Amino acid sequence: MSDAAALPALRQRAAHLDTTDDLAKLRDRFALPEGLVYLDGNSLGALPAGVAAVTADVVHRQWGELLIRSWDESNWWTAPERIGDKLSPLIGAAPGQTVVGDSTSVNLFKALVGAARLAPPGRTRMLVDANTFPTDGYIAASAARMTGLRVVPVDPATAAEEMDEDTAVVLLNHVDYRTGRLHDLPALTRAARATGAITVWDLCHSAGALPVGLDEHQVDLAVGCTYKYLNGGPGSPAYLYIAARHQAAFDSPLPGWNGHAEPFAMTPGYTPADGAVRGRVGTPDILSMLALEAALDAWDGVSVEQVRAKSLALTDFFLECVAAYVPEGKVQAVTPAEHAHRGSQVSLRAENAAEIMRELIARGVVGDFRAPDVLRFGFTPLYVGFADVERAARTLGHVFG
Ligand SMILES: Cc1ncc(COP(=O)(O)O)c(C=O)c1O
Numbered sequence: 339m340s341d342a343a344a345l346p347a348l349r350q351r352a353a354h355l356d357t358t359d360d361l362a363k364l365r366d367r368f369a370l371p372e373g374l375v376y377l378d379g380n381s382l383g384a385l386p387a388g389v390a391a392v393t394a395d396v397v398h399r400q401w402g403e404l405l406i407r408s409w410d411e412s413n414w415w416t417a418p419e420r421i422g423d424k425l426s427p428l429i430g431a432a433p434g435q436t437v438v439g440d441s442t443s444v445n446l447f448k449a450l451v452g453a454a455r456l457a458p459p460g461r462t463r464m465l466v467d468a469n470t471f472p473t474d475g476y477i478a479a480s481a482a483r484m485t486g487l488r489v490v491p492v493d494p495a496t497a498a499e500e501m502d503e504d505t506a507v508v509l510l511n512h513v514d515y516r517t518g519r520l521h522d523l524p525a526l527t528r529a530a531r532a533t534g535a536i537t538v539w540d541l542c543h544s545a546g547a548l549p550v551g552l553d554e555h556q557v558d559l560a561v562g563c564t565y566k567y568l569n570g571g572p573g574s575p576a577y578l579y580i581a582a583r584h585q586a587a588f589d590s591p592l593p594g595w596n597g598h599a600e601p602f603a604m605t606p607g608y609t610p611a612d613g614a615v616r617g618r619v620g621t622p623d624i625l626s627m628l629a630l631e632a633a634l635d636a637w638d639g640v641s642v643e644q645v646r647a648k649s650l651a652l653t654d655f656f657l658e659c660v661a662a663y664v665p666e667g668k669v670q671a672v673t674p675a676e677h678a679h680r681g682s683q684v685s686l687r688a689e690n691a692a693e694i695m696r697e698l699i700a701r702g703v704v705g706d707f708r709a710p711d712v713l714r715f716g717f718t719p720l721y722v723g724f725a726d727v728e729r730a731a732r733t734l735g736h737v738f739g
Contacts, residue, residue, distance in 0.1 A: 348659055348728050355655065355724035361648050367636045368569075368721045375703045375726040375733075380515075380543060380683045380716025383569030383633075392632035396625060414624050418596075419615055421631045422577055425568065428642055429541060429560065430551035435579050437617045438564070438627060442542060442576040443473045444592070445561040448617060449578060450478055450507060451591035453536040453559055454485035456584055457506035461535075464507040465492045465500055471515045474540055478509055484591070494521040498529035505535040512550065513543035513681030516708050518673035520548070520681045524555045531556060536584075542566060546637075547682035547718070548646040552579055559584070567682065567718055570630035578617040585613050594619035636720060648719035649682040656684050656715065656727045663735030672712065683716040697737045703730045 356362050368384045370376055376384055400412040409415045422436035429436070440448075454464070466478045468491035482489045487507065492500045494510050501508065508530045513520050523539060530537045539560040544550055546567030552560055560579040564570035580588050590610070595601050596618035599609040610616040657671060669686040688694055688711060695707040705715040715730065 345663075345732070348662060348732075349725075352655070352724040352728035355651070359648065359723065361640070361644060361719055362723055364636070364640065365721045365723065370721060373702060375722075375730050377703065377705045377715040377717065377722065377726070377730055379569070379718030379722070380547075380566050380714065381706055382572060383546075383566055383718060384721055385571070386569050386633045386636040388635050389571065389629050389632045393625070393629050396628045401624075414622070414628075417624065417627050417631065418575075418618050418622050419613075421627060421634070422614065424631065424634050425545075425564070425577060428550075428568070428637065429545050429562070429579065430549060430555075431553055431579055432582070435553075435582055435585075435614050436577050437614045438577045438630065439575045439596075439618055439622050440578075441573075442540070442561050442563045443477055444619070445576050445578040445617075446474055446477045446509075446538070446540065447481060448590050448592055448619075449538045449559040449561050450481035450509060451485055452580070452588050453507040453538050454481065454487055455589045456558070456587055457536045458534050461504050461506035462486075462488055463490050463502075463505045464488065464509065465490050465497060465505055465535075466509045467494050467497075467511050467514075467540075468492055469494075469514055469516065470509070470511055471540070471542070474509060474511070481591075494526065497526055501529050501533045501535055503533055505530070505533055507538060508535050509538045509540070511540045511543065513547075513683075515543050516672075516685060516712055516714075518543075518681045518683035518685050518714075520544070520674075520679050522678075523550065523557070527555045527557050543681055543683070546642070546645070547649055549642050552581070557581065564630050564633075566716075568630070569633045569636060569718075569720075571626060571633065574626050574630045574633070575623060578614070580614045580617055582613075585616070588616060590616055590619075592619045596620055596622070640720070645719045649717055650677050650680070652717040652719060652722060652724065652727055653680060653682065653684050655724055656717070656731055659728050659731030660684075660686070660734065663731045665735070665738050668738045669713070669734075682718070683714055686713045686715070687711050688713055694734075694737055698730075698733060701733050701737070703733045705730070
């Protein structure tokens with residue numbers, strides 16, 4: 339039931355939580371419009387303050403003045419692996435295993451076909467998260483067709499039971515984009531490894547929001563985007579992680595000249611480069627790639643563990659405020675209450691969700707809507723505070739009248 343008495347108390351709590359929050363000052367590293375509550379960083383992250391100046395330098399000096407020399411002198415050529423290494427700590431990867439470039443969809447294709455080629459021969463099944471973001475399902479179907487595998491849709495919660503000696507590849511999302519459910523990457527990866535299957539994890543909704551631990555948990559391959567919690571900008575390049583132990587055998591289905599051992603030898607035959615560099619394809623999109631590099635400076639001195647602790651505090655507080663402010667029965671949380679199963683978003687099921695989100699946005703609280711009936715609120719601990727959370731829930735209560 340909506341509780342008017344809760345209002346000042348929750349506002350006070352929010353103010354106190356913001357005062358004692360070690361990460362609160364990081365909001366200054368972002369250029370957010372005054373007065374806006376931005377809870378859509380799980381779709382498009384906010385603009386880090388340093389990006390505009392770096393981008394202007396890349397355009398005016400590096401491109402405008404140095405022109406072709408910048409491939410060497412401005413270190414453009416090595417940007418994909420350099421920036422891959424820069425974001426690696428956020429996904430628990432040692433250097434040399436991550437390259438940046440292309441979209442998540444394209445990297446998923448490389449990873450899935452590459453995984454099928456790494457898997458023990460003779461296996462026939464590719465297990466695919468049944469609730470996956472659509473592109474993963476589309477790409478998986480094509481990759482399976484090309485490699486002679488059969489897609490088997492699985493619920494990640496019970497996927498371990500489906501893994502067997504006939505499973506070649508397992509594709510799972512770390513956090514479900516619609517519900518915000520966090521899946522058990524360590525246990526699922528362990529189960530897959532026990533059968534010899536190759537794991538491919540989609541980290542789009544977890545990287546930058548919570549610890550991933552790719553090396554620690556012996557993940558084989560992973561992909562993710564950089565425009566959500568990593569704040570790389572609209573359409574910023576994605577990344578591909580190839581565990582060191584698989585690199586020598588990783589056989590990319592897109593062997594472009596940038597992944598060649600000697601790209602400028604211009605030989606007719608393909609010899610893959612050593613390391614994760616073989617995951618590169620064509621000429622990197624330098625403008626957005628260098629914007630991403632600058633965006634990652636927002637993480638200086640910040641650990642993903644600190645971010646996770648604040649993220650859970652924010653989502654706990656949001657759920658509490660929603661319970662206090664929103665009339666009973668109007669919304670139903672679909673994001674798990676248990677921390678072990680919660681990503682960095684809260685999804686609420688509601689009637690007329692699209693209309694409600696439009697109204698919320700008109701009142702300065704930006705989340706998003708996912709069909710058919712889900713209100714999604716993403717919490718990026720680098721720039722979202724507790725007062726934002728309280729105001730968002732209060733505004734939601736007002737929208738319901
Ligand atoms: C879980 C997940 N996978 C894949 C994608 C698609 O990524 P891209 O458009 O970079 O191919 C998204 C986009 O939001 C996503 O949320």
